[in-house]
Amino acid sequence: MRTSSTIRTRGTVKRTTRAAAALAAGALALSLTACGGDEDSGGGDGGDEGGGAKQPASSVTLPKLDGESLEVAAVWTGTEQENFKKVLAEFEKRTGAKVTFVPAQDPIINFLGSKIAGGAPPDVAMLPQPGAIKQAVDKGWAKPLGAEATKELGENYSQGWQDIGKVGGKQYGVYYKAANKSLIWYNAQVFENAGAAEPKTWDELLNAAQMVYDSGVTPFSVGGADGWTLTDWFENVYLSQAGPEKYDQLAKHEIKWTDPSVKDALTTLAEIWGKKDFVAGGASGALQTEFPASVTQTFTGGDQPKAGMVYEGDFVQVNIGETKAKVGTDAKVFPFPAVGDTAPVVSGGDAAVVFKDSKAAQALATWLASPDAAGIQAKLGGFLSPNKSIDSSVYPNEVQKKIAEALVAAGDDFRFDMSDQAPQAFGGTPGKGEWKTLQDFLKNPKDVAGAQAKLEADAAAAYGG
Template sequence: MRTSSTIRTRRTVKRGSRTAAVLAAGALALSLTACSGDDDNGGGGDKGDQGGASKQPASSVTLPKLDGETLEVAAVWTGTEQENFKKVLAEFEKRTGAKVTFVPAQDPIINFLGSKIAGGAPPDVAMLPQPGAIKQAVDKGWAKPLGAEATKELGENYSQGWQDIGKVGGKQYGVYYKAANKSLIWYNAQVFENAGASEPKTWDELLDAAQMVYDSGVTPFSVGGADGWTLTDWFENVYLSQAGPEKYDQLAQHKIKWTDPSVKEALTTLAQVWGKKDFVAGGASGALQTEFPASVTQTFTGGDQPKAGMVYEGDFVQVNIGETEAKVGTDAKVFPFPAVGDTAPVVSGGDAAVVFKDSKAAQALATWLASPDAAAIQAKLGGFLSPNKSVDASAYPNDVQKKIAEALVAAGDDFRFDMSDQAPQAFGGTPGKGEWKTLQDFLKNPKDVAGAQAKLEADAAAAYGG
């Protein structure tokens, strides 16, 4: 499952703004510190109030009557994430009279859509997790520009940066319905307490905390290496903080090669965790068989003797914590990804609604997904973050989630977008290929920095066209 991402600034927004990154990172750190430990709710939100859709206030968004219309929405979401999104679709059905069917898609979704289109049955709307996938859909003539109402709703509720990453050739194609803060490390509070470890602010402090956890008898890190995207996220946080935003933008556009010394430095730094004996649960072979959801649940199952003390990933980790007995803010706590270089990284990703059938119903659904009402429904259910600045923070189910959401909105245009999501999907978003595969191989053999660089560059050159 490719789930949305960490707060990183997209290459088209305030390129090279180190000051912006510092401010955004500082806001995130302050917000998480302010809410640490005072939350009573689990990651799934208020489990006694999951009905959701019908309890939302009357909407200001104008939706047409669509009695008798049918739509299909495709996304790679599964489990709780899919069920919560279906509540948002149910409210759209209630307000318009349309019937919406959720179509489970496979990664990479662009390939799934290609097969559906070849068979003459494209979905009306698809949720695309990469700007690169949006561009591919536009280049192939599949995606349709947003209509006037959807564009108007988007303009009222989103910062310019979030609008821009949904544009191709100056036209608006994507509504970033869901965002992710991917610069977070979640930890088992009891494990840290037993080890005498505190929340680190720098990479060296992270390594020290990890050693303390190890010395207490618990493996420090859980890594969901079976899902290659988790490994690209690790790399991107280290690279952004260490190399800086200017280099990050250049690498994201393949204006510098993956054989650049800055990539060598980042991989060497990653190897301090991935290559450290007994620092990763199950070792490399175990991590490569561990999918992302299990990497979370094994960190918060087993009381103070879990399989690992920490797990890196975005705010959406809360959905999986909600499947355990741990409670966010008490048993499960979080700190910003530590500074590897001068400043802590701030990276984001997201899922954009893109129209594939230019119909009144499809455009209405895009308009709905750009509204604060739609986002508030899923926000209340937990494990979800919206870049929609008109969503009231009170919609989120716990203090941790509220503060993460407030930090995202406060960052405005000052974020870096997930690098692999900006790349052509063949390089940055395909299981078993490109960056995902090479970083999985690097997890297995972290000593082969030069080999990993050479393979990354060869695959990037092919995907970017030289």
Template sequence: MRTPLRTSKVAITFAVVAALALAGCGDDGDDESSDADGKKGSGTASTVELPQLKGETVQVAAVWSGAEQENFDKVLTEFEKRTGAEVTFVPAQDPIVNFLGTKIAGGSPPDVALLPQPGAIAQAVAQKWAKPVGPEAKAQLAKNYSPGWQQIGQVNGEQYGVYYKAANKSLVWYNTAAFDAAGAKEPKTWKEFLATAETVSASGVTPVSVAGADGWTLTDWFENVYLSQAGPEKYDQLAKHEIKWTDPSVTQALTTLAELFGKPALIAGGADGALQTEFPASVTQTFTGGDQPKAAMVFEGDFVGVNIAQTKAELGTDAKVFPFPAVGAQAPVVTGGDAAVALKDSKGAQALLTFLASPDAAKIQAAAGGFVSPNKALDVAAYPNDVMRNIAKALIAAGDTVRFDMSDQMPQAFGGTPGKGLWKTLQDFLKNPKDVAGTQAKLEADAARAYAG
């Protein structure tokens, strides 16, 4: 039987992104650093001591691809230079826990895996796959991370995860040429957002790009609406299934979301087109075509910057961003992240965790763009532009209303599996947003089974 994922209340909190100063790329000069022999040459100043691992191999698994994987490869290359180890990236499939289970059953687990859900960490611990974080990595965590970011990587008080990558998942990115041509302004409330969408639509451009083929994006839509409308306390209760999905607060959130999903003319390709649009395409179709793109806006986290970089759009001029509009009294900020977890008792695994907990590793990927680190020791000058610098500042600054991605806190069978549970039911809801009651009933049935194990 699958072990149920019981995660504690997550209250990592950050300040709301109140104002994002939008500018072009800043000047981020390269620093010199130490390689495996303690000499100059790697491009990043060394702040962490790593062991010599010449002759050792280290495998790292993650559900990353494209530019995100390429940028992470730069981090792994630096680790190789400093330690002498040979590192191999292992592309994993979603859900990664299932992928790892197959690898472990076959006797070939990777040394380290990047897990995208707190629940996945809990399951890896319950299955006795995960190894506790060693003293060197713990020292880096204590030095560089807030207590909240350390806590979310713990299970029953023991540190297992190093949150290397974070995300602000409450941002709407827009094509400035399309907005200017329509005379549209950045909205602050949900009502204004819908009005802006109608204004853009009247100009001849479809306003919103929705990556419906990837169910996780739809959970983010729901979570932002729900957090702003129902509030943090209800959000925490629903995340732990302390209230049912048939609760009136869920009815209200789905009804609100249907104000957008129920108008096919406002969504690129309509519902059918959205359900065939994967996340990368949802971004690129927004920032190609000048003032006549396939869509004028796309909702998702700070990592959208990686995909914008694949187009000719200039971040801060051609592509700008505003916070997810307030549905209730306050605009929501939902965060997520990826934690590095050791699956082998090896020097290489622990050394990599130590490196990933240091500002050295974060600086490399931050400079590449489309990446935000929860590492408070990372100088924000490492980010390539003011957009990312301000997102990073907001992430580090503590607040009291922001919540970790709800679906990432749930049992993976319900909150994190393609074609099942929350992902599938919200895809069905995108296609038929009038069926609020049926959607709630299906969500509650699936959630009840998942939480029961």
């Protein structure tokens, strides 16, 4: 199965050089270092007032859709879902259409299959993997974007972000939401008490972790109940250690998971996952900790939380917002440290894909490709857009603003989440494939060879040999 594993520019494959990766990582490091220390958490409701500057007057043209009804399916819950509904409400206001949000379950491809089999597909679905977009196209479910949506996309997105939404040269996806998945968030008071500094290399990260441990706090919180967090850990280590070419090859299964580069990455991960008392609750506790709890337990309890650090993307701010901690003062962030020559820049995202080729569905896709739509959710916090036409002043705090600016400035010099590029059966299904094997590896990080063998067996089956 061929997946959208590389970023293309002007029709040619763009191989990110180590220098380009270093530049992007350096820009991120610089921007985060420059962030102020008195910002809001970005987890509030925002509303129409405050929370950043207002967007400029609308430039997107939408048709009148009075009397039309649409359904949008996504796996989003909680604050994320509520904020997205405000974006849909503005679409309703501008067009006269009625939009219903349909909560979906992971894996969303299976959910959509059931809806389609029952004759009730949603008009638009938010797909979290390029591999899922390709599956939807291969099954004949997804519809190409129309001229207006494609035009809006071309005006507001870099070529790389356009291309990961393409299948067979046709545009199917609008990457409405992005994620910078190369960040480690930390409890500032814990670091201060421990005398630890923000690390730039893997060895410095291990040293900082030991200092946090010696101060009486467990270094890391890991949301192991959600297997996707573990794939993100692996991808950052692998990209930095093995390099972008190997990363692309493994993403396409052009090299096997039994390759020595995978052994090296798993062995490196075991330096944290296998270190006694370095993970809150140990392996068994981590495997019972869902992602939101992995964040909140890092920022509750003052200077004696359950852990001093938590790895994950910019969207961590949504969950920090559920605590009393403030981003930029109590909760700070640094780029994922370099394991090899350069620090990694791994991104992910959710794409709007049309499942009913109607005027209303295409209008919604056009809306979601606009800076007007993304600006609404950006203002509410816990959200990052690859839309380069957004005025970054709408982001509700300096940390989020700088992360967003670094993502846009990186252009095409990033790598998309590897597991999201894989067939869903391998890279995106709870209890199966990569998610399950890395959960087992967290439980037994000494079994590197066994994890490699299982990963390869599952990958070979999912990719078709």
